[in-house]
Amino acid sequence: MLNKPIWALTASELCKKTKNNELSATEITVACLEQTKKVNPQLNAIVDDMSDEAIKRAESLDSEVAAGKPKGRLFGVPVTVKINVDQKGYATSNGVTALKNLIAKTNAPIVDHLMDAGAVFVGRTNTPEFSFRADTENPLYGRTNNPWGKHLSPGGSSGGASSAVMAGMCTLAHGNDIGGSLRFPSVATGAVTLKPGLGRVPAWNSSQTSERGILAQSMSVQGLITRSAYDLQLAMPEIIQSDLRDPFHVPMPWDTSHLSENSRKVALCFETPGFKTDPEIVKGLKIAADALSDVGFEIHEVTPPLLEETAKTGYSALLGEVQALLGEDIRRNGSEKIQMIFDEYFRQFEPYDGKKLLTAMANRTHYAREWSLFMDEYPLIISNLIPTSFFYPDRDSEGKAGVTEVLGAALWSYSMNFIGHPAGIVPTHIANTKAGPVPIGIQIIGKRWREDTVVAALIAIEEYCGTFYEKLWAKLGWLN
Template identity: 50%
Template sequence: MTDRPLWQLSACDIADAIASGEISSREAVVSAVERMRERNGAINAVVDEFGDEAIAEAEAFDGILKRSGPIGPLHGVPVTIKENVDQKGKATPNGVTALKDVIAPADAPVVTNFKKAGAIVIGRTNTPEFSFRATTDNELHGRTYNPWNDWASAGGSSGGAAAAVMSGMGALAHGNDIAGSLRFPPAATGSTSVKPSLGRVPAYNPSAPAERGLLAQLMSVQGVIAREVRDVRLGLRQLVRPDPHDPWMVPVPFDGDPLDGPIKVAFTKNTFEFDLHPAVEKALDTARNALSDAGYDVVEVEPPHVREIAREAGKCLFGEIGALMGNDIQQYGSTIINAIFENYFKFFGIHEGQDLIRALAQRTHFAREWSLFLAEYPLVLTPFLPHPTYKWDRDTEGLEGVIEVLGSAVYGYSMNFLGLPAGNVAANYNDGQPVGVQIVGRRFREDLILDACEAVEQRVGVMAHRLFERG
């Protein structure tokens, strides 16, 4: 243990200290709750806090620990849940004012799995309307601020999760991702995450009135955002527990077979029609050098069909959204979100009817091409965005703003379309703001991605430590 306050400690250190009796669950949770109550007024990351309830639960957990040992690997670790996922007895408004009275009848699988592992939920985090912006702001709860700078976006749609964990409001934060929502926030805040493979973490919302569209099911995943890569590994291990509510989950062991070394890493700086910012180029070079020095065989080579995949992903996703969600967005969404969606449709275009069916069939071709590519290169180091993070309201500034914020993230939503895992880790610090890179891997090899992210983190350092030094 260090002399740092408990809210600054990693989830791994907190879990170890509680299990060994060095600290109590109550002490860990009280520290996180006090930090939340001190800091959240300025950040607005947690929109539904239940600190007193969490402290009482932590006291009960201390009794359980003395009687029978830890509940699980996260015994007593304070965590947050994104408010678009059901938590029994809590609201699931998904950032929409009209849905503020939707109360979950039961826990979603990610909440169940966190609880089975012994985690204690201290609050629910903010998300944009319909969880469909790369910045976190809505009429219901307001804007979530980036802990580094007031001007910058905290990312989205899991911006509340990232801002909370980077501010010390919990050691782990649940988030989810349909087009980059587990990676935009780390890119903006210096936190870290890995978007899991399709079928890796069980997903289900008991409050949902209908099943999601097919493409949403294929592209959306649940995951963890943390301050350190090892904490993402610890948290994600707990979320991959099977749950019968999700018939498409694949119960694959978290750790795959070791690969014969050195592991080949494909490396690209290609940002297509978008200019590569020098700070992102430096981050990519730093990550490449860190991986090379760690024993990886890094080869500069172009991954297959990225820009084409991104175009098809956008047209398919927004075609489905227009068909299944368009009326709800128009009826229940704010003027701001409707204007943003209008520009989404303009930039990405939409597939309808037979075009959508053909594009979904072509998805298998793209996935096969990437499967063959990953057979030779098990990891791929790419930009996530061609530029450092954007100002918080950039996507409200017309078509150009939407293109800069979401349209340029071609390495983001393309990986969702393929169902491949992809991590984000800070690899540079530029002008008061972290800069992240993306590492893609084979399906169900999140462990390999996390190994590579740790190599980068060891070179660059944990960005939260730098943030905490600022007060």
């Protein structure tokens, strides 16, 4: 007898039950689709319904097992895919009305890998226009809401993914991250995620009409949002498999235990240059430090190298590339709101061009080298993602102050995209504010190619703090 409804089980719990033949893929899929029917109308997280296809897929998986075929590592696990990634037969709209009929002819690598592992795709999730906001809303599908309440943005650009997974519509939610798009939504909803490092998860969209800019290629990564850090440990070995369509994929195994660390030191970083750290964020950082200290790490409060310069140089370079390669598309196909937001991005972060852009791209190696040397002594870093508690919906549309609070303060976010280091998010506690409850998540940064150590740290903190989806569901009365 199940202690929780089927839809409420984590991916790890589901896999244990399918391995023991306690649940079928069809039973799991039906349960998650029923939960989606109940909660998605209020949240608008899944915007492409895949119910019919999901049932057929689950029934096919069960039939194959009955015929003697072994179960994949993610057999029957319900998964969503973000609408900016190719999935055969579905539009890769990227939240842009002009792309609503851009139907993919093949799957992106991460979709194929999840399918090969036995996952069941139950829907496609919402993103802001061009997937370039820390909030999730677009003219094509509308606004996604945070399951904690409308006082909180769901984050972006993978806001549909985080809302879906935390509301029990799926157990693994695909997303991607070029400046924080996996991590913002995870902080916003109390979810867990890992932004993999450069080259770890193969990526390519056959629907694209030209190759992405070099900075987009080197800063953007594919990943997953989950309810538990253990689900990252389960699923990451599947999505890092090689795919020849991404020639710059790093074919390293997940189990890197043979790469011994020469230090148990952890850098605890409270400060964000130019911004005051909210007391609730300080509390979260201290909780994370206590959790890692309990499992044998040495915590050292230190200042990392060149954080502000790394972040601002990287983002100005990226926006220079965006302005040059996507600027016309944004003006032609973007809403008035997204154009206003981009105008403010460009005011706050000078879009580099010409020699300045080339110099910034060259200096990326300098910044990466400095961080690599620092992290040889401190293989893990505890930091914030943003130094304040999470913001309300549409805050980034409120001119200079709004963009500064949402994006300008996120130095610890896009700096990691520029230098290609893995970074994960895990919640530590809930802040009770006048507007309502606000989950507080902190960031763990790892050495290049050491996603495994980041996830191990996320698990240790989760063991110390507990998971937060059950707190959310208790608040909503879903498990009564």
